[in-house]
Amino acid sequence: MRFDVITLFPELFAPFVASGVTRRAYESKQVEVVLWNPRDFASGNYRRVDDRPFGGGPGMVMMAEPMSTCLDAALAARPDAASAPVVLFSPIGEVLRHAAVADWATSAGAVLVCGRYEGIDQRFIDQRITHQISLGDFVLSGGEIAAMALLDAVARLQPGVLGDEASHVEDSFNPALDGLLDCPHYTRPEQWRGQGVPAPLMSGHHVQIERWRRDQRLAVTAARRPDLIAAARAANRLSAADEAALQKKL
C-alpha cells in the first residue's frame, strides 16, 4: 500500500514515520509514505505556491497550478496512476470513522493532499480531488495532522504491526466487538492512592473477566455514545445477557 502525501511541510512527517509501534509498517514499506512538496513544482525565482484571494479578505490561497503539477508527478510515480484516489483533508469532508479507516487499510493507498492557509483554489479541488476527509468539527492550521491521523490508523490495522495481533480487534469501534467503546484497563500496583482494581479482573476466571469487560463496554457506550448501542442493537449484535446488563445500568 502506498500513500503519496502532498504537503508544504514534508519535514513534519520525519519524526512521525520514525516513532512508535507503527514505525515498522513505514520502514518495511507495508505502508509506504512518499512525500511531495508543491513548492518544488512552482515556477519563478520565489517558487510561489500561494496568492491573495480574489474578492479580498484575509489570508492566502494555495494556487491550483503548482498543486496540480505536483499531483501529476505523484500520480505518475504510482502503479495505479489512472485510478488512485486523491484525498483532500478539509473541514467540509466526511468525518473519519473506523469503517472508512478499515476500507483504506485494505486499499492500495491514495494521494493525500494537505491544505494550508485559507485552503486551495476551488478549481483544483473541483478538477482533481476524488474524496474529502475531515478530522472533526474544528479547524487545523493544515492537513498534515489529519494525514498523519489517517496513516497512523491505517498502519496499526496492518497485519504484524502491533505487537499483539488481537489488540486492535479489541479497540473501540471494532466490528469484532460490535462497534462498542473499549472497557477500562488496569495494571500494577493492585492498590493505587486508595483505589483498588475491580474484583473480576483479579479473579483469574476467564469467563467472569470477559463478562465484566463486555458489561463495561456496554455501560460506557450507553453512557457516552448511545448511538453505537442503537446501531449494535439494530444489527442484532446484542445478546440477552447484553440487554440484561444494559437494563441493570439504567
Ligand SMILES: C[S@@+](CC[C@H](N)C(=O)[O-])C[C@H]1O[C@@H](n2cnc3c(N)ncnc32)[C@H](O)[C@@H]1O
Ligand atoms: C486553516 S485551514 C483552512 C480552513 C478553511 N478556511 C475553513 O474555514 O474551512 C487549512 C487547511 O487545514 C486542513 N484542515 C483544517 N481543518 C481540518 C479538519 N477539521 N479536518 C481535516 N483537515 C483540516 C485543510 O487541509 C485546510 O485546507
